[in-house]
Amino acid sequence: MNQHVTIDQMLAAFEQAGMRTTRPRRAMAEQLVVWGAAEREFSSEDLWHAVQEKAPWVGRATAYRTVQLLQDLGFLDRVTFADGTERYHVVAAGHGHHHHLTCEVCHRIVPVDACIAPAAFETMAQQSGFAISGHRLEIFGRCPACQADSLR
């Protein structure tokens, strides 16, 4: 469990979705695997810049399109930080429903399993009449390293 995603998995997902495995997509998958292993978060713009160092011919629009795509395919998670910025990170393979605890200083991300009780959803659905389809939970804090830093 908590295995990091491989390039082959991403490319296979493209094929399976009836999409082509093109050179730009391979280049970006490579970069994302690296960032996934390092558990680093990034914006679409970041991805574009990083990929350009290895493959300068990749266009900006393509980077944005690919991030959108990989998000839809479930390889990327959009995470909101305490300062309101939104970035992405590579979701670990075989990781089910979870949310994110993020450091408001260094932006480190820790997945957490905690969530609202299903019964609570049931209750609010009945009280409001809504058909509930999804939710997002973001938890903010300061990671151990940044707590230590602020004491100095």
Added chain:
Amino acid sequence: MNQHVTIDQMLAAFEQAGMRTTRPRRAMAEQLVVWGAAEREFSSEDLWHAVQEKAPWVGRATAYRTVQLLQDLGFLDRVTFADGTERYHVVAAGHGHHHHLTCEVCHRIVPVDACIAPAAFETMAQQSGFAISGHRLEIFGRCPACQADSLR
């Protein structure tokens, strides 16, 4: 309870915070009270446009500044919708900690009291070592009216 905010309350809050009750702020407070009563959500840009009809001399920057300010003062809540857009709405007076259930079609907002159990925060704090400082929970669904619409 669940009383809507009045213009006087907003202006009093400005004074109490050592800020001036200027003409633009009055104009925006008026608009916000209307939207608050109608439980309508809006962006900073929306506010600017709306206020301009009554007070064309109000500048864009001022609208943005005022929204930021009122958010800090606790009169406005930032709400995230299912499509990822972020907008504001006037928080009802005397309403404590709560989250939002939003309609993914018409953007209607319903406040809900449900939240994570304090014990769960305790657990994740201990497991991760983080000092937890805050959180955001957004719940998405389809309101009764929009469910009915989609059947037609």
Added chain:
DNA sequence: CCACGGAATGATACCAAGTGTCAAGAGCAG
């Protein structure tokens, strides 16, 4: 009632992030 100091404003320029368009390029099936 007036005058003054500084907060607040409005105009404008600017910036970052993301989208739409479309001709050209390149997977992949046959």
Added chain:
DNA sequence: CTGCTCTTGACACTTGGTATCATTCCGTGG
């Protein structure tokens, strides 16, 4: 290899928000 079509790259454009700064106008103290 060939051709169809998905995908791309370039770039103009839009949107949403911020920085700057001279000018305005609150609100206090006289």
